[in-house]
Amino acid sequence: MGNPYREIFTTPGAAGLAFTSSLARLPQAMISIGIITMLVQQSGLYWLAGTVAGTFTLTNALIGPVVSKLVDKRGQSRVLPFVTLFSIAMLLTLILAAYLRAPAQLLFILAAFAGTMPSMPAMIRARWTALFRGKPQLHTAFSLDTVLTEMAYIVGPPLAIGLSMSLFAEAGPLVAVVLLAFGVTAFLLQRQTEPKVIVNSSGNKxxxxxxxxxxxxxxxxxxxxxxxxxxxxxxxxxxxxxxxxxxxxxxxxxxxxxxxxxxxxxxxxxxxxxxxxxxxxxxxxxxxxxxxxxxxxxxxxxxxxxxxxxxxxxxxxxxxxxxxxxxxxxxxxxxxxxxxxxxxxxxxxxxxxxxxxxxxxxxxxxxxxxxxxxxxxxxxxxxxxxxxxxxxxxxxxxxxxx
CATH class of the missing domain: 1.20.1250.20 (MFS general substrate transporter like domains)
Known part of the structure; x- marks a missing residue:
């Protein structure tokens, strides 16, 4: 019996997708815990850290489908650069506001705007589906994707916490933002695996x-x-x-x-x-x-x-x-x-x-x-x-x- 993982990686573009998706998903595992660690070190207020991070997470969960709906209509390469740039700008502003000890209300507003960050796990799975829809290899691809997600959540949180604890309070979320910019850029450069836009013939919106x-x-x-x-x-x-x-x-x-x-x-x-x-x-x-x-x-x-x-x-x-x-x-x-x-x-x-x-x-x-x-x-x-x-x-x- 052949190795199903080898079969996946012989598909053109699959190896690049696996590598760049690992980079693109890592910030999602770092940002929330990075915000918590940063704010706890700066203010000592666990309620503030938890609720600001929760605002980011909840907004990201609710806005994510809206962004993805736009991606289905326009394509990943036309939507993700602008949405990611806006999210990065808001995250950097949030980090600066926290450093300057800005009022809590401003932190909540900036966290909500930063939550526009695209759902990279969905973008990645859409690409695996485009490569292997209706084929047995999709089962193996999703298994690999789940393993890579687990690895991100093993590496990401300790990395964010360690950076903030060992360097300076803002280091964890700051590195996460840099990885977000680099990871999404590398991901989008893999044009071979980008799903084609499918016109919804029914016109149902x-x-x-x-x-x-x-x-x-x-x-x-x-x-x-x-x-x-x-x-x-x-x-x-x-x-x-x-x-x-x-x-x-x-x-x-x-x-x-x-x-x-x-x-x-x-x-x-x-x-x-x-x-x-x-x-x-x-x-x-x-x-x-x-x-x-x-x-x-x-x-x-x-x-x-x-x-x-x-x-x-x-x-x-x-x-x-x-x-x-x-x-x-x-x-x-x-x-x-x-x-x-x-x-x-x-x-x-x-x-x-x-x-x-x-x-x-x-x-x-x-x-x-x-x-x-x-x-x-x-x-x-x-x-x-x-x-x-x-x-x-x-x-x-x-x-x-x-």
Whole structure:
């Protein structure tokens, strides 16, 4: 049996896409945590740091689909340079305002404007889809993409924190901005893989969220985000409770490493099972492994539990993203992929907030109840929506109006 990853890289433009996408996605993993670290060092106010970073993240999640809708109409090379330049200008102004100790209101406004940064994960997945739509290689390409995303979130946050702590407070977000400029430029220079603009012959300008099966996918990703965000906060609290705060970093690294390991393996497999059944199976696995952290008696067991829990994440993401490329019309692909990214981003924020609230009021172990509840809801949703996904996975749906 041939190596499916070798098959991918023999495709013209694929190697360049993999390399430049790694650079382009790294700033997304650095900017939010960089803002938090910068503002905490400057002001000592955790609420200010968290809410300014949250403003950036929320705005980015909500504006991202609008930017991507424009990309579907005009093309990546015509839209991304202007949107990225505006976001970079706002980020630099935010960093300068923070350095000058500007009023909090100005920081919130600048963070909101900086949130216009394009959703690079959606742009990258749109290119993989353009290369391999309808081919078995798309499964492997999305597996590779998920692994590269995990690597970005392993490298990015520690890099941003380390720069701000070791050099000066603004160093983390400043380097992230430089990487954003360099990464997006390198990505856009890969013209060979840029998706062609597809004219929407129906003239329908409504949101892809009008597609019922896409709403199911976005909701599934939101609940997966809740699981991941709650586990992140729960692990930090768990490490503090066991008087080993720095252990949180290597525990969460094992979570990501588990996902990377399974993602690479999963991408090499040839699976003939219908995609909606794969969706249900991996949702069940994700929900089952979300129970594991609550049984951990110490840091070492927690790391092991999260390694196994992480192994469910990448395959589930690959299946969900594959399903998304099937149900979303080609002319609206980037917008649809961005809504998926938005779903998981909002879920991470919601999961972290819920877990933190429960930990503060009921203790660390209770915080790990959030992923369990989210997993149960995820399973129920998957079972109820299976007929809709089965009907939609045969061919792209048309937009349905009430």
């Amino acid at each position: 409504s949101s892809t969220l009008r597609i019922p099966s896409l709403r199911i996918i976005v909701l599934a990703l939101l609940l997966m985000g809740v699981i991941g965000g709650a586990i992140d906060v729960g692990v930090v609290a768990f490490a503090n409770e066991h008087d080993w705060p720095t252990a949180a970093s290597f525990i969460l690294a094992t979570y990501a490493f588990g996902s990377m390991t399974s993602g690479l393996t999963f991408g090499a497999l040839k699976i003939s099972l219908p995609i909606e059944k794969q969706f249900l199976i991996w949702i069940l696995v994700t929900a089952a492994t979300a129970v594991l952290p609550i049984f951990s008696p110490n840091v070492y067991v927690m790391a092991g539990m999260l390694f196994f829990a992480g192994m469910s994440f990448a395959p589930t993401m690959v299946i969900v993203m594959n399903l998304g490329t099937i149900v979303v019309p080609p002319a609206k692909l980037t917008e649809g992929l961005t809504w998926m990214t938005t779903g998981i981003s909002i879920g991470v924020a919601l999961g972290g907030a819920l877990s933190g609230l429960i930990v503060d009021n009921f203790g660390v172990r209770a915080g790990f109840g959030v992923p369990i509840v989210a997993g149960v809801i995820l399973v129920v949703m998957a079972l109820v929506s299976l007929p809709t996904l089965r009907a939609a996975s045969g061919a792209p749906e048309k937009l349905i109006f009430p």
